[in-house]
Amino acid sequence: MRQYLNELMAEYETIAESQIGRLEPGLTAEGVLESCRKKTRRLAEIRIKTEAIIKRLNDALENAGEISDEDEKILYETAQKLSAYETRVDPGLAFLIYKTLLANARAKFNENGIIRYSYWCGITLYFLTARKYDDCLSYFDEGAKYSEKYYQIEDPDTRKYIHRCLGNQNMLYYAMEDPERAFEKEEAVFNLWNQIIFRGMDKDFPWPYYFMSCLNHRRNYLCKPAHTDPDSASKELIDQILENAMVINRLYHKNIDAFGVFGGTRYDSALWESQFLAGLISFDIYYENVENKVSEIKPGDFSPDAMYVKLNLRTYIIFYAATMKKLAGVRDAVIERASGSVRDYFESIPMTVSPKDVIDQFLFFANNACWFFKPREHVDFILKMTTFRHIPTYAHSMMAGKIASVLTRAMIDKNPGYFIGMLDLKSEREVVENAEELLTFAMDCGLIHDIGKISYTSNTYMSARVLTEDELGIIKSHPSEGALMIKRDDGDAFFDGYADVILGHHKYYDNTGGFPENYDALKSKYRAMVSIIAVADVLDAATDEIGKTYEDAIGFEEIRGDIISRAGARYSPEIAELLNDPEIEKSIKNLLGAGRSEAYYTAYLRAWGDA
Numbered sequence: 001m002r003q004y005l006n007e008l009m010a011e012y013e014t015i016a017e018s019q020i021g022r023l024e025p026g027l028t029a030e031g032v033l034e035s036c037r038k039k040t041r042r043l044a045e046i047r048i049k050t051e052a053i054i055k056r057l058n059d060a061l062e063n064a065g066e067i068s069d070e071d072e073k074i075l076y077e078t079a080q081k082l083s084a085y086e087t088r089v090d091p092g093l094a095f096l097i098y099k100t101l102l103a104n105a106r107a108k109f110n111e112n113g114i115i116r117y118s119y120w121c122g123i124t125l126y127f128l129t130a131r132k133y134d135d136c137l138s139y140f141d142e143g144a145k146y147s148e149k150y151y152q153i154e155d156p157d158t159r160k161y162i163h164r165c166l167g168n169q170n171m172l173y174y175a176m177e178d179p180e181r182a183f184e185k186e187e188a189v190f191n192l193w194n195q196i197i198f199r200g201m202d203k204d205f206p207w208p209y210y211f212m213s214c215l216n217h218r219r220n221y222l223c224k225p226a227h228t229d230p231d232s233a234s235k236e237l238i239d240q241i242l243e244n245a246m247v248i249n250r251l252y253h254k255n256i257d258a259f260g261v262f263g264g265t266r267y268d269s270a271l272w273e274s275q276f277l278a279g280l281i282s283f284d285i286y287y288e289n290v291e292n293k294v295s296e297i298k299p300g301d302f303s304p305d306a307m308y309v310k311l312n313l314r315t316y317i318i319f320y321a322a323t324m325k326k327l328a329g330v331r332d333a334v335i336e337r338a339s340g341s342v343r344d345y346f347e348s349i350p351m352t353v354s355p356k357d358v359i360d361q362f363l364f365f366a367n368n369a370c371w372f373f374k375p376r377e378h379v380d381f382i383l384k385m386t387t388f389r390h391i392p393t394y395a396h397s398m399m400a401g402k403i404a405s406v407l408t409r410a411m412i413d414k415n416p417g418y419f420i421g422m423l424d425l426k427s428e429r430e431v432v433e434n435a436e437e438l439l440t441f442a443m444d445c446g447l448i449h450d451i452g453k454i455s456y457t458s459n460t461y462m463s464a465r466v467l468t469e470d471e472l473g474i475i476k477s478h479p480s481e482g483a484l485m486i487k488r489d490d491g492d493a494f495f496d497g498y499a500d501v502i503l504g505h506h507k508y509y510d511n512t513g514g515f516p517e518n519y520d521a522l523k524s525k526y527r528a529m530v531s532i533i534a535v536a537d538v539l540d541a542a543t544d545e546i547g548k549t550y551e552d553a554i555g556f557e558e559i560r561g562d563i564i565s566r567a568g569a570r571y572s573p574e575i576a577e578l579l580n581d582p583e584i585e586k587s588i589k590n591l592l593g594a595g596r597s598e599a600y601y602t603a604y605l606r607a608w609g610d611a
Helices: 002-018 029-062 069-083 091-107 111-128 133-152 156-175 179-199 207-228 235-254 262-277 283-295 304-323 331-348 355-366 375-385 391-414 428-433 435-448 451-455 469-475 478-486 493-504 527-543 556-565 573-578 582-607
Strands: none
Touching (some): 002 029, 002 069, 029 582, 069 091, 069 111, 091 111, 091 469, 111 133, 111 469, 133 179, 179 207, 207 235, 304 355, 331 355, 331 375, 355 478, 375 435, 375 451, 375 493, 391 435, 391 573, 391 582, 428 435, 435 527, 493 527, 527 573, 527 582, 556 582
C-alpha cells in the first residue's frame, strides 16, 4: 500500500502543471493547439499510470483488513495532502482514503479514529459538492454522537473533532432549511461549551470560533426574508437580526485572538447591515463603512477574505440599493459604481485561484445579478466566470453553440412548426419572422449549457484517473448547479429557456434515462432546444481530440450513426434526421475541423483577457 501511495504522489506532483486550463500567455493559434495536444498527451500518459496504481491501491484498501498504526499514519498524511484547502490536489481520492480509515476505526472500535475520520469524510465530501447535505450529515452525526462521552475522551485533539462535527451539523441543518433541528443542535452545542468553560477544560481550544459559527448560520437563516424583500421584513425579524449581530460582534471583540478573519469584517459588517435595516444608521454610512473596508485590501489579493470583502459586501450594497423603495433616488448611481467594481475584480481573478473559493463568491453574486445586469450582460458575465476559466470547457461550449445554430437554422427552413410554443412563438410564420432570435437563443444555450461544471473543472482528478461513483454522482449534478446560476427573478423568457436547456441536456428524449432524475423531458416547454443542444453537445464532445483527456475521440460518422440509431429514445428523431442531409453534414464537419481550432484559440484569448 505504501508503495502505491508513493508512486501515486510522485505522479501527482506533475499533474497540476499539466492542466490544459493553464497555458502560457502570448501563444499563436497553432501554439495553443499544440500546447493543448501536448498537455492532453501528457495527461493521458499520467492517466494510464495512475489508473493502474489506483486500481492496485483500491484493491489494497478494500482488502486491507486491519491497518497498522504506521500505515494509518501514512494514509492519513497522504489524504491530508490530497484534500488540503489551499490545493485540493485530489479530494476524491482523499475521500476514498478517509472512508477506508473510518471503516478500519469502526472495525477496531477505535473511538478516536471514528470521530476524526467521520469529520474528514464529511468535510471532504462537502468540498467535493456543497449540496450532498444528507450524505455529509451522516458522517458528522457519527462523530457528534460522542459528545455524550466528551469528558471520558482523554485526547484533546479528538475532542476538537467532536466540536467540528457538532458545528457542521448545525450548518447543514440550516442549509437544509430545517431551523428547528438547527436550533436544537445549537442549544446542545452551547450547553456543552458552557460546561467545558465552567470546568476549565480545553482552554487552548478556540470554542468562541465554533460558537460564532453557529451564530453566523443562525444569522444567515434569519436574513433570508430580508434578502428576499427587505421592504417587507417585519420589525420582529429585524430586531432578531440586530440582536444576533450584536452578540456576534461582542463575542468577536472579546476573543479577537481566536479569529483569523481580516479584522472582524464578517462580524462588523453583520452589525452594520442589521443597524441599517433597523434604521440606526443611514445607507450612506453603511456604504461608507463597506468602501473603507474595501480600501484596506491590497491590489492583487485574491484570498477568500479579500474576495468576501470586495464581492459579498458590495453585492449586499447593490442589492439593497436595487430593491428598497426608500433608496430609489440612489439606485442607478450605486449599481453602476459598485457593480462595475465587482465585475472588474471578478474578471481579474487568475485561473489558478481555487475554483471552490471562486464559486462560493460567484454564486452569491450571480444569484442577485438580475438586479443590475441586463440579460445579455448577465450571460456574458456568467460565461467569463465559469467556462472562460477552463479553455477546453469554453471551446466545447462555443462548439455546441455553433452546431446548435446550424441545426436550428436547418429546422427553421425544413419544419418551423418544431419551435411553436417556445419563446412564446405561436405559429410557423412567427417562427420564421423571429429566426434571428431563435439562432441567438441556440448559440447562447450552447455557450451556457455546461456552466455548472465550474465547481470541478479545475480539479485534477478529472484528468488523472477513472472517477469514483461518488465523483460521477457529483458531475451529474452540473445541470442542476448550472440552472441555479442562471436564474433570474424578472420573468425573462430567454432565461427560463436557458435554465430548462441546462437542466435537460443530459436527459433522454423519451425521459427513460439520463439525469437529473427530477427533470421531466416530456413536459418541457423548451423541449425543441433541449433536444438540439443534446445532439450538439455529443457531436462535439465525442469528436474532440485537442483538449479531452477522459476518453478517446471518435469520428463524425461513428457518432452520427449512434445518434441516428438511438433516435426516439436518447435523441430527438427530428434532429437525428437532419444529420442525413449532405449540406448539414458538410457544415458540421467544417465546424468540427477548422471551427474547433478557431474555438480553442478564441477560448485561449478570452481566458487571458486578450479578446
